[in-house]
Each structure stands twice: as structure tokens, then as C-alpha cells.
Amino acid sequence: MKFDMKLKSNVLLITLVSFCLTGCWDREYLKDLHLAYCSAIDYTENGEIKETIELIIPPDVEQTATKSEIHSSTGPTVRNASNQLRNRVRGNIRFIKYGFELMGKTMAEQGLYPILDVNYRDPSNPTSNVRLIITEGEASQILEQKMVGELKIGEFLKQKIDSLEEMSVFPKETADTVFRSLKDPGHDFALPYIDRNEGEIIAKGVALFHDQNYSGMLNPDQSIMMVLLMGQQGKNARFTKKLDLGHSDDIRNFITINVGSKKIKRKFKVSIADDESIDVNLGLELKAVVEEFTDTLDEKELKKVSQELSELLTKEAETVVNEIQKANCDIFGVGRKLIAYHHNVWSNKNWSEDYRKVKFHTKVDVKIVSTGILQ
């Protein structure tokens, strides 16, 4: 018992001493943090990295909105540029609640990995909810806009990306999934592609990547098709198509369908012929809801419209797949299938070149299942 007491007082002593000694090892008070919510990375003409960030400033008075500041600096690496920024502004810039990273197209063409490395390496940087966006022009220009209407640029981008993901325009990619695809020889990725046009920020579609380099793009309509073909699906996925119904006024020939609200059946099969040529069967069964159509649809017409839509969308899917193949972007993970199930074939292939030789057989079936509350 005596020993017990001695030990306890020792423990107490150690605790007290360590209490006094610990100045601030890892402590980092929340109130002292300056949060960078967005950053934009570009290359300058002389090959340095230009980093622009949106800094969120907590309000002085409670229950008022936060403010933001935009700053930029340059340096040979991203971390160095961040440090330069720290020299310039309020000091303790932290990326712990980081939401977006915008990258200019010119930079994306040269490869993403060197830029992203710091995100993955530093344990305090989040990756799970970080979105990567490619911009057509300089990425920093978008951030420099600072406000879009009432919203800070970061909030605006978040809402934009979220809603466009819901509309199936952008595939759901985060820094983490991109990391996986970056390192996967048999799988590539596509990122949201935006641009600034007369003060407005518009979605231009998706940017396709091969390995870590930008290699092509798709427009928003095509990207919806791509997202569906990838097997992803937002809450909505709308197509507006012109049908050949023989109406004289053009508007009556258009139909808008939504295929995202119902479950989509996807077929994806990679088969190898004897000569090691690769065939990919990619089929979609879409259940469409008619959202806008100026005519009534009876059962017979419904079948006809479905038929026609299937043909149109199959054609569109084919062009999308062509574009993707042209960009050498293995977005569907054909290579991964080969690695997993046909490993011998895979080892004989040079995928950067052989991917273009893959024969895709795309087929989209549309079935109208609902016409809204009108017949």
C-alpha cells in the first residue's frame, strides 16, 4: 500500500511536470487557424507554380457570415508556394478543411501527381471530400472573382459541383478516388471541367485524363452519357433529343427525358478473342421518365419514341466512347478487368497504345416507364 501511494504521487508528479513542460507541441487552437478552403494551381511562364487560395476569415461578431480573402504566390513546389503565402498573409494558413483544388488546363496537361502529392503526404490534409476541378483558362482567375452573387467563390463552387453531380454531369471523384486512378495502370479518370465566361462560371463538361495528364474533354451532354456508362448515376440524368415525328414546328419534335431517377441496369463485359484482341460489351438499360413533350403519347407512340430514343442514345454513346478512346482515357477500367481476369493478356499489352485498339460495342436501351402526371 505504501508503495502504491509513492507510485501514485510519482505519476501525479510526472503528469504535473509534463503539464508544465508541454508548451504547445501539437496544440493548435481553432481560433488561431486560418482556413484555406479553395486553392487554384497554375504554372507561370517561367515554370514556377502559382498558388492562389481563398482564405476564410471568421467574423468578428457572432452569428454573422464569414468573409473571404484571395491571395496568391509562386514557388517551385506547391508546399513552397504555400509557405510563400504564409509569409505574405495572416500566417497560419491551414488546409485542414480544404474543399477544392482548381487546376489550369495547361497544368493538367503536364501531369497532376506532382501537384497532388502534398495532399496525400501530409496527414493533416483531408482527401476524402476534396474535389479536383480542371479549368480551361487560368485557375487563379476563377478564384480571383472572389464572389459570385452573394456567395463566396468556394461556396459557389461547392454548390455547383454538388448539383452537377446530382445531375450526373460530373462523375463523383474526390482526391482519394483520383489518387487510386492515378496509380492504377488499368484505370483512368475524368474531372469536372469549368470555365469563366463573362463573369459567370460555367461547366464545360469533363476533362479526360490519361495516366496523370489531361488528354481530352467531353461536353456536358456527352459527360452525362459518360457518367451513365461508367455505372454512376446522380439523382437526375436528363437528355433532350430531337425526334423525327414529322411535326412542322420544330419545338414539338423535342423530348426531354430523365433517366436518372430510376435504377439503371448496366452491362459491362470484357472478352478476349483468340488473337488477344479485346472486345468490350457496354450496355445500358435506361428507364426514362418523360419530363417535357408537347404531344400526347399513347402506347403505340410510346414504343416508337422509346425505339427512336434508344437509337439516338446508342449513337451518342458510341461517339462518347470514341472520344474517350481518342483521349486514351480508360475511364471504364477495361485494363483493370484485364489485370484481374486475363492477367497473361495484360502482360502482353502496352496499354497506352493498345487501349485505342479495344473494340467497344455500345448499346443503350431506353424504355419510357412514366410520362409524368400527363398522358
Add this chain to the structure above:
Amino acid sequence: MTQKEKMISRGQLFCFIIQSQIGVGILSLPFKLSETAKGGGALSVLIAGIITQLVIILLWVLLNKFPGLNLFSICLQIGGPIIGRILIIAYIGYFVLLGSNVMFSAVEVLQRWMLQTTPRWAILALFSIMTLYLAREKLTVLARFFTLATVLFVPLILFVSYGLTQAHLELMLPLLENGFWNIMNGVKDSAISMYGFEMMLIVYPLSEGTNNQRLMTISLASGFVTLLYVFVVSTCLMVFNSEQIKLIPEPVIYLVKSLNFYIVDRADILFLPIWAITLVCSIVSYCYAASIGLSVLFKRKNHKNFTPFVKISTFMIALAPVTPAGFHLFDTAATYASYVFIAGLSMMLLMVSLFMKRKAGGLA
């Protein structure tokens, strides 16, 4: 301590073994396996589990030869006062080494992920105090705490299971990509994370149940650990591809970090403190074993007063390596020590005891 030490129940024995087995190894196991076995990592773990079971049976045979005696008393029985003592000292050294290795690796992980600027001695001291406080206690208290800590596996497993939402089976395939021999190589790596079952050498005489029941319990515990490892390893291999996993030394934490829980960001920050408690259990069991060894060596009934010495030595040893080369040397030393002590020496003891038995039988 005059009264006889209480026995631990079979449930407690189960928890004791799994808590001693699950340590810091599993955090980096998928990484190590990806270098050798690649997709077949889970198979390696399974095979390692089976080998562990075999070793458990052999140790059990040894323990049954000397009912009611623990490893150290067996050493004395077999080796006599001099050789026996040397053996005991060797085993104490082994337990201290492994204890400090686990503690060292735990601190390494914590420093890398959470407490980057906190000096190593501070975290080591923290662990030492925690473990000292527990390792001084009677086995029953240890068993009670271990049972309690077993509850923590629920959130840990849930965290990892959530990773299955991002898993793709294809990333693990083909299973036999690197061939059979590399899978066997992986077995060697997985075996390191299996250590801890040798605690049965200490606690077996102090647990309830018939011999078969106890063997069953220990096997079940080890089987549970193996399955858990298989699950964790295959989840990691299904979430990360082989190129990626080569860059991530602790894929399990990275996996948890990359999950999005909506209410709480950065699940790894929650994961590690919980994990730290299971690590405490591992360290405690080694320290407990070493102090029991000392108490047998000095013929004392109570191990309480020896624990601080054990703790101080583990603290010093864990503080010693400073360079990556030092870390590596330390790890290798621990690995080989385990081979020698668990497999080698125990087998030798078994052989000698069989031989002795026969000799004794011949005489009679």
C-alpha cells in the same frame, strides 16, 4: 500476497489472447504483403494463421507436460537452476524486446499521424505510465481490462468495414499474381503480426477449464485474430491498388482517413486513440510476462515490484533507435527473436521434456 491468485475464465483467456495478438502489426500488414504476395495477401495471412495454430498446439503439448507451471517454471524444471535461469533471463529479454518494439512502433505511428511535433519521449512516457499502471496488477485485473478493451474492436471493425463501400474486388485479383512462393514469403510477414499468442505460456496455468477447453479457447482466439486480419488485409487490398499501396506504409489508417462519414470528418483521428488502447493491451501483456519472469527468477511471489524495472528498460530500448536504419534493425531483431524464442526454444524445451519423460519412464 498470501492468497492464491484467482483463475481467469475462458472468456477472459480468449480476450487476453486476442488483445495480446492484435498489435501495431496489422496497421502496416497490407503494405508489407503488397510487396510480396500482392493480391494473395489474404491467403498469406490465412496460412500464417494455420501455422500459428500448429505452434499453439505444440506449445500446448509442452504446457501439458508440466501442469500448473508457466513457461519460467518449466525452464527451471527442464534446465535446472543454472541453465534454467539463463533460459529465463533470455525469455525475459525477449519479452522486454518485443514489448519495447510494439511500444516503439505504436509511437512511430502516432507520431506520424497525429502528434507530429510531440517529442518521442513524451509519448513513450505516456505509454509507459499507462502500461505500468496496468502491468503491475494481478492477472485477473489484466484480464478484466482486456475484456473491456475487446469492446473497442466493434468501432474499429466498423470503421474498416465502412471502407468496403469503396472496395473493388478487381483490385485484389489475380490472387496468385506473384506466384506461390511470394505468398509463402508473405506468410513470413504476416507471422510477425500474429505474435502475442505466446502469452499462453504465461497465462495457461492460471486459466480455468480442462486442457482441451483451454486449447480450444486459445485456438479460437487465434482464429478470430486470423480472420480479422484476413478481413482487414483484403479490405485494404480491395480499396487500394498495388501501385498505390506501395506508397502507403499504414494502409489501414489511410483507408479510415479517406472515408467520408458526413458527421465527423477525419475518422483516422478517432480511430488512432481507440487503437492506442488495444496497443496498450499488447504492451502490457509483454511487460507482465517479463515481470512474472523476474519474479520467478528472484523467487518472489509478487511481480508488482519488478514491473517498474521492466517498464524502464522497455522505455529506454524504445527510445534508443533514432535513424530509419535503427528502426529497421530494431524490427529485424524483434522478428528474429520471435522465431528463435517462440518456435526454436519452445520446440527445444518440448524435445528435452519428451526425452526426459522417456528417460524417467525407462528408469521406472
Add this chain to the structure above:
Amino acid sequence: MTNQTQISFTTVDQNADYIEAALFHTNDLKKRRISFNGTEGILFYLESAADTELVERNVIAPFGHNQDTDLSKLFTSLSFGMETELNKGIQGLIHGGCLYFLEGMSEFYILSTPAKHERSISEPENEAVIRGSHNGFIEDMTVNLYLIRKQIATPNLTVRYTTLGKIAPKKVALVYMENLANPELVKKVDSRIKKISLDAVLSTGFIQELTEDNSYSIFPQHINTERPDHTSFYLLKGYVAILLDGDPTALIVPASFFSFYQTPDDYSNRWVIASFVRFVRLIGFVTAFQLPALYIATVSFHSSVLPLQLFFTIQGSLTRIPFPPLVEAMLLELIFELLREAGLRLPSRVGQTIGIVGGLVIGDAIVKAGLVSYTMIIVVALTAISSFLIPSNEMSSAIRFMRFPLMVAASLFGYIGISFGLTIIFVHLCKLESFGKPYLTPLSPINIQGLKDTFLRLPIWTIRKNASKSGAEE
């Protein structure tokens, strides 16, 4: 002092002198000379201990009209005894008896006429239940035993008396069920109580502290209750109750951690609801000692776990606060403890004013003054309320106390510090035993049957299938 076994003298006056001297001529000692059949006699009683009216009516009055009968027949309405040792007589006096000495008789009479100034049996204020019996123990042990016997009418209910205190002795009763309680436990309790050597045992608190397994622990190791039904509930589970004369509290051993989370109300509620309430209490337990620590660790180490919106909200409320979170929390906790203590000692009406001044005025002003943030107020208030959820006052204090070291640990090492603190606390709890029963039963060592009535309150038929010696033995 005088001889311990002084035999009564033959003359009345000698006896009277002896007794008066033994009681140091205390002024409340009443002496009446009453002769019987011509023989001189003296009656003694302590007016502060004896029921004077009873003495008047049943002792003195009979002398008036029944002078010729046998003396013993005079007192038939009272319980009485014959005694020769004067010191026993003095003991009798102290306990409210009358002594009657008769000239020439070697023995004297002790008549039992104790005064009963007791409060009526009422519901204990701090253990009120919504449903169930509304009576409570009082300061008289016999009444308390009566209350228990009323609940458990069986010959198996056994009472063992011990007297404690060298200068001011008091009766202590051990109550248990002969067929249910573990004999070893009874023996252990008995021996520990007998080991107590104090001059005076003023309250059960003394017994509690002197029979504990670990006096350094902050956790209570005896269940204490003023409710007979609660006591009987435990007796029927094989526990042992310790009653002290003059104290309305029963100590029940062995206690376990979870017994402090149970109330008699749990068993009068529907089981699903009772389970829900238990669950709420469990959450209360966790928040009561972890929430401030978690908050401190979060805002000073791991801000990144906060979701973005919450991050900005908390950051906004913290910007103007000059102190680090630990100081902020300590300040507020201290204010809270001040208010609690102030409210506790004051009459309820003033107490309400304290509540208003403390809660509303100080709470609001301290934020406006920029000393403490709103979020910290929320955290501390939640913690305070959660700590009141714990039915046992002692456990509630223990938990409230425990959060301070946890807060310090959290501010040193963040979440790792918290898990360090929790490990220490739980190791301590694992170590703790109450009369040989592990404190954390039935959680560890695990006992499935016991768990049914721990975190949940499953239907009674599943819990109490076998009321054998399960309870106390573990």
C-alpha cells in the same frame, strides 16, 4: 472510573450515590423516592432519554393504588428485568430506562421506558420515485428493520447486531438473507465492521470509509439508500445491508459500478421504456465526464474532425476569447460548481434566486464580456445536466470530479490524452473490488445474465429467472 462490575449495594442511598456519581450529577437525572409496602425505594430516570409521561403513568401511578401486591406485578404493562450489576443499570438509564431500587434488595429493576421522538416515516427527498412505495428509513433502527421485514416476511431474513464506538457506543445491524447471501461475503462484512475501532460512529459515512476496499478511490464502493424497497431488492439478490442506529441510510454491499445507475423506478416502468431510460443515463454518463475533454481536445488539437459549418460556427464564437480552451472550461466549471454548492446549502427559495442569477445573469454576462464562448457554455451546461442524470449522488460527484483530470489530459495530448486518461480510469475500475466483487461486473468479468439488467432493463422474467446466490457471488 468506578469498578466495571459493581454489584448493587443493599442500601438505597448507597445505590443512589453511586448512580449519581457515575452520571456525574447530571441535571437531567431525576430521582424520586417512592416507598413500596413501607420499604423505602428510589426511582431513577433520565428525563432526556425516558418518556416522562410513560414513567408517570405506568411506573409511578401504580405505586399509588396497588401497594399490597407483588412488586413485579406492578410493572406488567412494561418490559422490565432484574439486574444486580449497577453499570448495566446505568446503560439502561442512558437508553431511556427507569431504575427502581428497594431497600434491602440485592437486585434492582430496569424498566424500559424509552422516549420516542421520531419523525414519521416519509419518502426520502433525494430518492423520490414516481411509482412504488413512498416510505423511507428513519433514524430509529428498529423501525427501519420493521420496514425491511414488512417487505421480506421470511424467517430467512437474518439480523446480526454489533456495537461500535468505544466512548459513544451505537448499534449496527447486518441484514441479509441467510439462504441467498454468500456466507463468505457475510463473514467478510462482519469482520470488517468488527475491526472498526472508533470512539464514536456518527454516521454511516464512517462505516463506509472504514470498510472500503480502496479508500483512495473516488468511486463509492457501497450503495447507500434510504429506501426500504431498494434495500429489500438488493437483499433478495443476496447482498448484505448495514444499518446504523440513528442514521436513516442503509449501506448495501457489494456495490458495482452499474448499481449506481439503477433506480427502483426502472422496475416500475415498462421494460422498453426503462431500457430507453437506462440508455439515456448511459449517454449522460459518457457526456458527463467526457464532453468537456472532447471539446477541449477538438478545439485545441483536432479541429479537422469538425464538419465545415460547425468549424466556422465554433471558430466564430472563439475568436474574441482571450483564454485557451482549458482555462475557459476550468473557469466555467468552477463557476458551475460554485453555483451548485451555493444552491445546495440554501433554502429552496433563495436557491432559485441563485439559479437565476447564476444561470441567466452570469451566463449571459460572461459571454458578453468575452470571457467564455457560447459553445463552452453549451458544453458545460450539458455536462452539468448529464451529471444530474446519475441517480446516485456519490457517483455523480465522482464523475464530476473525474472530468477535471481528463480535461487536463485532453489539453496536453488531444484525443490520445483522453484515451490515456480513460485507460487509467478503467484500469482503476477493473482493479477496484467491493467486498471481493469486481466493481465492473457484469461488464468485466462478463456475465450475460447480469448484462440483461445493466445497459438495458429486459423484461423481469428474463432477468430474475434464478434468484439463487448469483447476485453477490458474481
